[in-house]
Amino acid sequence: METSKEQASKDYADFEEKVKRTIYIDQLSPQVKESAIKAALAQCANVVSVEFIVNYTIPYEIPCAALVELNDDVQAKAAVDLMNDFPFIIGGMPRPVKATHAKPEMFHDRPPCPGLKKDFCWVKQGDKDYEAMQKLKNLAKRQESENMALIKKLLEEEKELANRQQELLDGNCKKYDMLETLMQNGTMKNLAQRYGINLDD
């Protein structure tokens, strides 16, 4: 029916508008909730809605992500620029979040795309293309496992960086603690007297 086609195109056009003003925020902590995101972005944009992405497909623990719809695409650009120019940190430190513009395929509840080719055919055993299709299938499966392997490796790299930074942080803490105790228990004063340095300088 014509009206349903028009309606579908209109729905999709609305959806595309929505996509333009939505940003995709990644590297979120699971503790971050909608209110935190709203507050975080309040300085540059007004948040209309937040939709968290649920991980259905990756068998590893990955950072959380969300699709955040803003008022208009100007605000969206401003938000993305802000988060790319400076490390923007929501919740814990020091890992910053990453923001990009949203794409249609990110939305799991998107309306059907009018004009999308949905032609299909059956290629059964014995058909001349069957071998080729089987090979393509296997290729797809192999690529999938390659992707998973990459994800695993990258997650390990992240852990390494985190551990390294934690060590650095701990080391710094120890240093400051040590200085503090020295100040407190008078060792500093003694040393200063020894060397003839005035502590108040």
Place this chain on the structure above:
Amino acid sequence: MDGNSEKIQFSWGKCIAKGVKTGSRYYESFTFDNVKYSLYDCVYLFKHGDPEPYIGKIVKTWEQNQSKKIQKYLRGPVMEKEIFLASGDGSGLADINPLEAIAGKCTVICISKDERNRQPSPREQTMADYIFYRCFDVKNCTLSDELPDKITGLEVNVLLNPKDEQVSSASAANVLLNSNVDEVLAATFTAPCSAAKEDDESPATAVPLSQASVKEVDENPPAAIPLSQSVVQKEDKKSIAAIPLSHSAVKDEKPVVSAPRPQLSVKDRSKWFNLPWDDRLQRADKHGTLVYIQNLDIQFGGADLEELVREALQLSCIAKPINHPTCDDPNNGKAYAIFRTKNDADVAISKINSGLVVGGRPLYCSKGLLKVPKSSGTLVGHLTLRNIKIGKRQREGQSKAVLTSHCSQPNTIEYEMALEWMILKETHTKKFRTLHETHSDHRKGFASMGSKSARIEK
């Protein structure tokens, strides 16, 4: 998924007869969950295990074990809103349904040119959810344009359009929720209740019952009907949009019956199920109706996929794409499809795996839910200061603290660390991009090789 037992509001209306032998009483109307249903109202009925509800007309209501008799309409996908009136003799004509199976009211208008039928106004026609003008004889399995005289012993007049326009009959049912139901409302049945509350987008909300058994209740009305279902999240847009529909842009704030929906297609009824998508996945997995399809075009939306399944396999399902935007390969689109029955799911899997090729992409699928680890609660890279001795009061304060956010300033150690993370992330993104592009090139090369060899063979 099992929530608390709910006391859904219920009361009988006027009693019109009393059966002598059985001691059961026949009623003219009843109020269920603050919506008044009268005899000859058209309602949606839900049967356990079926994702799509049936449409029926209430023909008898009686209280014995809280059941009522419903005359069934059959659905037909001929025109967008058309359904058929079941007639003749045989099973499937009318059946007895328990009260809890009612999922909401709907309007059905008869547009038959039969002289007994009051012709509906054009307004009624557009506002009606469904129309019928043909009968389906359940014995012969034939369609006919002529309406018989009697169906299940009732004069067919009562099944046709009522004398006065019933267009806004449900506006009377625009009742406020919650004055009776104090606990969180589990599976709300009726459209007006949820519509009256805030900005709920789905007009009629119905939730599959965990059991369709008839409840034994004593004769005293109002009877409380305990139901155990999952909690409906009213404001949760995710749960409402469980099924991606092309009409998701239609924001219905009015009850189902009087809401104009000229493009209502058979698919829209799945909007009633406010069951959150995740719960549906769990259920489907348990029942063996969940199928995981891969190698789709990533542009495919849920509705596209459902249509494809319908055309290719003649099966209906509910589908949703599930790719993760950062990590998943965009060359390989993945989706979950929930079928009606286990058998459907099995048939679908065997057919798709045997060689369904969509736009040059051979699909493959498997059953069941993918195992995804539970989150540990913190993000890798969010560091803690371990050496600080925090007093008890401070610790409490910390746990109550709201998450803050800020832009890191260049004079802190945090800034350098944050930069390290950003650099790492950039390299990761680049690696993903390279891999996915390589994949894409391989696929294209392969496809062209495939077609070349085909041409050579010719």
